Amino acid sequence: xxxxxxxxxxxxxxxxxxxxxxxxxxxxxxxxxxxxxxxxxxxxxxxxxxxxxxxxxxxxxxxxxxxxxxxxxxxxxxxxxxxxxxxxxxxxxxx
Ligand SMILES: [Zn+2]
Numbered sequence: 001x002x003x004x005x006x007x008x009x010x011x012x013x014x015x016x017x018x019x020x021x022x023x024x025x026x027x028x029x030x031x032x033x034x035x036x037x038x039x040x041x042x043x044x045x046x047x048x049x050x051x052x053x054x055x056x057x058x059x060x061x062x063x064x065x066x067x068x069x070x071x072x073x074x075x076x077x078x079x080x081x082x083x084x085x086x087x088x089x090x091x092x093x094x095x
Contacts, residue, residue: 019043021062024069034083036062045092052088059084 019028021035028037036044036059048055063084070080 021066023065024073026066026069036084041087042093045088045090049092056085056088059088 017030019030019035019037019040021027021040022029026035027033028035028040031037031039044055044059048058063080066084067080
């Protein structure tokens with residue numbers, strides 16, 4: 001799946017510190033919150049606003065990768081749907 005790559009294959013154009021996840025803990029590299037953090041969600045909603053279904057494909061792939069890491073880690077999946085996908089049906093907030 002093309003969009004499942006780590007960071008480099010996203011549609012990101014901004015070069016500022018990107019709120020990407022670390023593996024295997026799936027916390028944000030920048031703010032250490034569970035990824036996708038609020039900043040990452042906002043950025044993704046804006047980046048994919050023309051292709052919301054692609055955003056959900058991307059997030060689904062990320063969710064399954066996180067699930068694998070968490071199962072291997074013994075953490076156990078915790079409400080990953082809410083974390084990765086539930087918010088992606090919203091319109092991007094106005095800046
Ligand atoms: Zn962050």
